[in-house]
Amino acid sequence: MQISLDNFSRVMKYVPLFGRGLVVTVLLSLVTVLLGFVLAFILAMMSLSSVKILRAISTVYVQIVRCTPMMVQVLIMYYLLTGLIPFPRVFLFGYIEVGRFIPAAISLALNSGGYMSDVIRGGIEGIDQGQTEAARSLGMTKGQTMRYIIIPQAIKNILPSFANEFVTIIKESSVCSVIGVAEITKQAQNVQSATFISLEPLFVATFLYFCLCFPTSRIIAYFERRMRASDQR
Amino acid sequence: MTSDNIMIQVKDLKKYYNGEKIKALDGVNINVNRGDVMVVIGPSGSGKSTFLRSLNLLEIPTSGQIIVDGVDITGSEIDLDKFRQKMGMVFQHFNLFPHKTILENLTIAPIIVKKENEEKANKKAMELLDRVGLADRAKAYPVQLSGGQKQRVAIVRALCMDPEIMLFDEPTSALDPEMVGEVLDVMKELARDGMTMVTVTHEMGFAREVGNRVVFMDGGNIVEQGTPEEIFGSPKSPRLQDFLRKVL
Numbered sequence: 001m002q003i004s005l006d007n008f009s010r011v012m013k014y015v016p017l018f019g020r021g022l023v024v025t026v027l028l029s030l031v032t033v034l035l036g037f038v039l040a041f042i043l044a045m046m047s048l049s050s051v052k053i054l055r056a057i058s059t060v061y062v063q064i065v066r067c068t069p070m071m072v073q074v075l076i077m078y079y080l081l082t083g084l085i086p087f088p089r090v091f092l093f094g095y096i097e098v099g100r101f102i103p104a105a106i107s108l109a110l111n112s113g114g115y116m117s118d119v120i121r122g123g124i125e126g127i128d129q130g131q132t133e134a135a136r137s138l139g140m141t142k143g144q145t146m147r148y149i150i151i152p153q154a155i156k157n158i159l160p161s162f163a164n165e166f167v168t169i170i171k172e173s174s175v176c177s178v179i180g181v182a183e184i185t186k187q188a189q190n191v192q193s194a195t196f197i198s199l200e201p202l203f204v205a206t207f208l209y210f211c212l213c214f215p216t217s218r219i220i221a222y223f224e225r226r227m228r229a230s231d232q233r
Numbered sequence: 234m235t236s237d238n239i240m241i242q243v244k245d246l247k248k249y250y251n252g253e254k255i256k257a258l259d260g261v262n263i264n265v266n267r268g269d270v271m272v273v274i275g276p277s278g279s280g281k282s283t284f285l286r287s288l289n290l291l292e293i294p295t296s297g298q299i300i301v302d303g304v305d306i307t308g309s310e311i312d313l314d315k316f317r318q319k320m321g322m323v324f325q326h327f328n329l330f331p332h333k334t335i336l337e338n339l340t341i342a343p344i345i346v347k348k349e350n351e352e353k354a355n356k357k358a359m360e361l362l363d364r365v366g367l368a369d370r371a372k373a374y375p376v377q378l379s380g381g382q383k384q385r386v387a388i389v390r391a392l393c394m395d396p397e398i399m400l401f402d403e404p405t406s407a408l409d410p411e412m413v414g415e416v417l418d419v420m421k422e423l424a425r426d427g428m429t430m431v432t433v434t435h436e437m438g439f440a441r442e443v444g445n446r447v448v449f450m451d452g453g454n455i456v457e458q459g460t461p462e463e464i465f466g467s468p469k470s471p472r473l474q475d476f477l478r479k480v481l
Contacts, residue, residue, distance in 0.1 A: 133291050134328035134387075138342035138394055139318035148341060152332050 007200045014191045014201075020095050021187030022208055028101065028176065028183060029169045032108040036169075037162060039113030044120035058117065065114030071175050077107030078179040095182065104176040112169055119161045123154040156227060163220040167213050174209075184208050240398060240429055241265040241288060246297035248283055248453075257283040258294065259453035265398070265431060270424045272444035272461075273433045276476055280453040281433045285402050288431065289320045318346060321391025325403040327383040329375040335362070335386055336371040339393045347394070354393070361389045365419050381412030385419050392423075399423065401432040417443075437480060441465055449473045 046058035065073070078100070081087075087099030127150050135145040177186035188205035192198055241264065248258040257280045265271055273281045286292040288299060290306060290313060298305050306316050330338050339358035343349040362368045365385040375383055384404055391399060401420065405413045417439050424430055424443050434440065440447050440461060447464040449457045449472075457464065457473050465481075468474045 128328070130324060130326055130328035131330065134322075134324060134330070134390075135342075136314075137289055137291065137317055137320070137322035138390070139314050139346045140342060141314050144345055148345060149330055153330075156332075 003199055007195075007197045010195050011191055011197060011200045011204060014187075014194065017187045017191060018184065018204055018208060021182060021184040021205075022212075023093070024096055024101070024181065025170060025173055025183040025208075026212065027096070028105055028108065028173050028181065029166060031105045032112055032169050032173070033162065033166045035105065035109035036112035036116055036165070039109060040116035040120050043113060043117035044124065047117065047121050048124060062114045062117060065111055070111055070172060071178060073111055074104065074107045074175055074179060077110065078103045081106065097180075097182070100176075100179055100181045104173070104179060104181045108169060108173060108176070112165060116162065116165055119165075120154070120158055123158040123161075124150055126157055127153050160220060160224045160227075163223075164217070167217050167220070170212050170216075171209060238266050239264045240267045240269075240302065242298070242300040243284075243288075244298040244300070246284070246287060246299065247295045248280075248287060248292060249295045256453045257292075258287065258297075261297070261450075261453075261455055263448065263455060263458070265429065267429055268427055269429055269431075269446055270444050271431045271446045271448060272440035273431065273448045273450060274435070274437070274440055274464075274476075275450035275456075279450040281450045282402055283453075284450065285400050285431060285433045288400055289317050289322060291322075314346070318394055319397045321388075321394060321396035321399045323384070323387050323391055323399065323401045323404045325406050327375075327380070327387045327407070329383055329387060329390070331375050333374075334371065335367070335373050335375070335378070338375070338386060339390050342390070343393050358389070358393055361392055362386075364422075365389055379412060380408045381415045384408065384412075384416045388416075388419055388423070398429040398431065401430065401434065403433050403435065405434065405436055435480070437465070449476065451476070 043058045043061065046054040047062075049055060081103040082099060087102065090098045092098060092101070124146075131149055131153070132145055135149045136142075140148070173183055174185035176183055177189060180186065182190070184205050188201040191201040191204075195201070243261055243263045243265075246258050246261040247256070249256055259280075261280075261284055273284065275281045283292055287294050290299070294307060297307070299307055301316060301319070304311060304316075306313065329335075330341070333341060336355065336358055339362065340349075340351065340354040343354040343357070344351055359368060359371060362371060365388070367382060367385060367389075370378060370382065370386075375386070378386065388399075388404075404420070405416050408416065413436070417436065420430070420432070420439070421443050432439070432444075442461075444461050446458060447461050448455055449464060449468075449470075451472050457468065457470050464473070465477065468477055
């Protein structure tokens, strides 16, 4: 094994491939976080519901997501979805294969939504009970109280966690390489196959992940600090 | 007293926790008449807050009836949100909505519950805010206000819904001593204007000066009730005598 500048310069010929991988990773993570948020919100509402069966469904779902490996979830969703829906061989931008991207996004979102539902529930439960009492005493319904009083306050607690979840998903989305989604990790593997160089492509991938995650988490931390400061207005 | 003078009838109200282990309310019977300024006093744990919170069903009673304007609100078929509009409530910890400005705190319920138009709601809110001397803080957020100011806003927030009765749950207990007066002044003015009020408080001065009826609770029951003169001047039950010795 050797790491050499020569290897790097050969790998660098494939920069456009890594570039595409980068785009796929970012898109996949964005779609996942948005879908995941919707799912997490629904799951959180179910777990806070007074209907027992909704609570049970939500609990069971979250536990299944937490207690099974993500790679297995991704594989299952891929075979399940491609088996059920005959995806046409359509390529977005010419290189994002829809039939792989969609199952990947859905399975990542199903996973992330399960994890994040607890964060949303916690954010909602963290709002002082007195807020609900004040709203209800003014004649607001349960739904109005949630919508106008509780959720706007809870969002503030929840948003930083979701931004952090975005960073987590950027990294975890590498698991989608197993179903052939051409994101960063998969492209690194492609370059390995094309050049018979094993390490350097992975270094490039590492560098790209770091360049995505490090600034993003710094930006989030900055906004978190600012939001906390505005609380002490 | 004619029966149409009765605003709220409480019949055999019970609230148990943990099965029957803790009896917060153990069969309370009382009427609140229109125009009453009723002050509920008693040691902590006597059930007075539970009683007050039961009146608009923030606590769901274990059994008993609460009849408001002839309708039993403990029945399951009534529109509770509609009834709560008639009853303003002021809390010990203010419970203002921190993400809304003072003006928004006042107008949100009229706008979304009563579907008042914003302009009208704003106008009314500003008038009431002016009456408690806080019109200049309309655009501020609750964190920017002192405790006494917050509680005055909380009172106005309840008033903006045009309630027929106001419930006060220890409205001055969380305030610094120098701010108690400004809140009590607003309450006194309300009482003078003829608002029906039920107040749970430790302010015996307020009970004596403003109340027309004083109710003493202990152990989940009403032990004694009467005019301020009767309660403070010639208390009958030993428990009330004991309580007054401690607080006065």
